Amino acid sequence: MVETADQLFVILQHWLVGHAPASLRSILSVLLPVIAILVVFGLLFAITTILERKGLGRIQNRYGPNRTGPFGVLQPIADAIKSLTKEDVVPQAADKIVHFLAPVVLVLAAFSIYAVMPVGRNMVLANLDAGVLYFFAVSSVMELTIFMAGWSSRNKYSLLGAMRAIAQMISYEVPLILASITVIMAAGSMSTVTIVEKQAGFTGILPHWFVFTPWGFAGFILFMIAATAESNRSPFDLPEGESEIIAGYYIEYSGFKFALFFLGEYLGMFAISGLGITLFLGGWSAPLSFLTWLPSYLWFFAKLLAMIVVFIWIRGTLPRMRTDQLMNFAWKFMLPMTLLNLVTAGVWRFLPGGLLRWLVCSFLVVVPYVLLGRGLMQGWKLEKRVYRFAE
Amino acid sequence: MLFTIFATITVAGAVAAMSLRNLVHSVLALTLAFAGLAVVYLQLGAQFIGLAQILVYVGAVAILIVFAILLTRDAEATPKFIVDRSWKSSGAVAIASFGVLAWAIHHSAASRHAVPPQPEATMQQIGNGLMMRFALPLEIIGLLLTAALIGAVTIAIHEKQETR
Amino acid sequence: MTSLASCLLLSALLFSIGLAGALIRRNAILVLIGIELMLNAANLNFIAFWRYGPNPEALTGMMFVIFSIGVAAAEAAVGLALIISLYRYIKTADIDEVNSMRG
Incomplete structure (x- = not known):
């Protein structure tokens, strides 16, 4: 029974493919997961x-959308109808072809990331040997x-936004990949499926997740x-800072193309959380050993929703950074910390298990953090802020 | 069949990259060629190389070129299709080199061997190779990249007193 | 159709296009793009010979491509830095204008 619930969608797919005509089977066995990914x-x-608008409203002491349906829960439908029926304005000077291609390619790339995401036991479209590399490549x-969007709009704000976005994404891609490499080292594989399987066991009731190790915690x-910087979300939302450059690279997009950009951005966020x-x-493994009877895909989506809530929470509570702070943080803090974390993961691998390993590795993580933080904060004057109001 | 499609995409992207007037369009066509080539690598069974090709060329080199274009364009001048004065002889050299290569490929014995079975190249094997047999080249590449990083920054850094 | 000859033909075509572009176009960035295309053509040859040649388990062709991609990235970074700093001095990216060392 538990097994059936866990494998429900896998069984359903096999059943559907089995009942199709033989000529369609190979196409259908790929098409069905693709459709499932698109729909889900x-x-x-x-x-x-709706969660984000309601959550931000709650944090900012207002209601958020509350007119469409009970408590405003039908707001996404209203938004979809609105964006579909709005006029699609393309600037006169814009590079029409590139301007059209940018949102389309963005959404295609965002969806194709999910091909290597194991959303449940045996539920992955392609178990690539180099799955993590595929993720970063796409x-x-x-x-x-x-860049295509920002450049083709022929608008200085959109070009500025695109340049900011690219500079930020390239800078933060380095620590992102370096932080992921620790896991690849520990799991000995780049396949997302194998990485999840390596974490599936339990000690007592606690799982073997990589986050429950010193290097894993720091790495996470x-x-x-x-990931927050990579998905251009607050506090790293300089590329679309409304108060500085209006809406950044998608300022000249309207109607459905704007909705596509929005979709692509959120899909990128889900993918990186995934x-x-x-x-x-x-991955899809249960957090406590006595909870394994719940289907694996439920665990994955519960974790994903929790991550999304954390992202919304961060967005609602932190102010935007300045560009120099952003770059200093990436190159002077994130990069050394991820490199040291790599060393820590290696030390963890070759020390014998037990308390000593925990002590040494925690030491290796905490001491550089404190020293680096102290070093970078030298010359900062932190004192109570005096507010001067307009007279 | 698939090979023909992606080979055509690659060649079309390369031709467009070398012949379009607008530099940014050239780079976008170039990324198309790189991506087509990456798919060809994947078809040949080199998964790691195909993905690394996308990561390095589409994700890094193309963006680097784009930054260079935006930093060196002549203040909103209409992009002209400027060719070298000796374009006739240059074109002849290129066509001749292709002719020689095609002739050599057509007449070589290597292309008439039977197609061997798909060789294995797992990440494990590549990692072992890089860490054991090819450890020295890997270190040299690391050194080279560090030198290139420092060199590029040193060359391109904007020194205020020199521009006066 | 995927066979050694067609891979080599594709690679020869790419090489010639890159060569033609690097020789004919006068913008320094386009010359660099042409060189990148030629490097890619060489990479394709390595992969094709790894796939169809003897001893594929040694992975020599593949390793060479990995190193070649690394060198190409370094080359692009240094080359573009040179173009940018050149542009600062003579305000053009046209390589035929760079003739101040002509005797």
């Missing part, structure tokens, strides 16, 4: 928009689409900071 993550996008295509925090879950939080 499209729906998740709709849920996230997400690097998304940087280029951002570093990964999440870099990768974080796969690498550090055990």
Whole structure:
């Protein structure tokens, strides 16, 4: 019974493919997961928009959308209808072809990332040997689409936004990849499926997730900071800072193309959260050993929703950084910390298990953090802020 | 069949990259060629190389070139299709080199061997190779990249007193 | 159709296009793009010979491509830095204008 619930969608897919005519079978066995990915993550996008608007409203002491349906839960449908029926304005001077291609390629790339994401036991479209590399390769295509959008609009704000976005994404891609490499070292594989399986066991009731090791914990925090920057979300939302450059690279997009950009951005965020879950939080495995009876895909999506809530929470509470702070943080803090974390993961691998290993590795993580933080904060004057109000 | 499609995409991207007037269009066509080539690598069974090709060329080199274009364009001048004065002889050299290569490929014995079975190249094997047999080249590449990083920064850094 | 000869033909075509571009176009960035295309053509040859040649388990062709991609990245970075700093001095990216050392 538990087994059936866990493998429900896999069985369903085999049943559907088995009943199809023989000539269609090979196409159908690929097409069905693709459709499932499109539907599930499209729906998740709709849920996230309302969750984000309601959550931000709650944090900022206002209601958020509350007019469409009970408590405003039908707002995504209203948004979709609005964006579909709005006029699609293309600037006169814009490079029409590139301007059209940018959102299309962005959404295509964002969806194709999910091919290597194990959302449940046996539920992955392609178990690539180099799955993590595939993830980073496809997400690097998304940087280029951002440039295409910003450049083709022929608008100085959009070009500025695109340049900011690319500079930021390239800078934070380095710590993102370096933080992921620790897990690849520990798991001895780049396949996302193998990485999840390596974390599936339990000691007592606690799982073997990589986040429950000193290097894994530090790696996860570093990964999440870099992921926030990589998905251009607050506090790293300089590329679309409304108060500085209006809306950044998608300022000249309207109607459905704007909705596509929005979709692509959120899909990128889900994908990078999904990768974080796969690498550090055990993918689809249950958090406690007596909870394994719940289907694996439920665990994955529960973790994904929790990550999304954290992203919304961060967005609602932190102010935007300045560009110099952003770059200093990436190159002077994130990069040394991820490199040291790499060393820590190696030390962890070759020390015998037990308390000593924990002590040494925690020491290796905490001491550089404190020293680096102290060093970087030298010359800062932190004192109570005096507010001067207009007379 | 698939090979023909992606080979055509690659060649079309390369031709467009070398012949378009607008430099940014050239780079976008170039990324198309790189991506097509990456798919060809994947078809040949070199998964790691294909993905590394996308990561390095589409994600890094193309963006680097784009930055260089935006930093060196002549203040909004209409892009002219400027060719070298000796374009006739240059074109002849290129066509001749292709002719020689095609002739050599057509007449070589290597292309008439039977197609061997798909060789294995797992990440494990590549990692072992890089760490054991090819450890020295790997270190040299690391050194070279560090030198290139420092060199590029030193060359391109904007020194205020020199521009006066 | 995927066979050694067609891979080599594709690679020869790419090489010739890159060569023609590097020789004919006068913008320094386009010359660099042409060189990148030629390097890619060489990489394709390595992969094709690894796939169809003897001893594929030694992975020599593949390793060479890995190193070649690394060298190409370094080359692009240094080359573009040179173009940018050149542009600062003579305000053009046209390589035929760079003739101040002509006797």
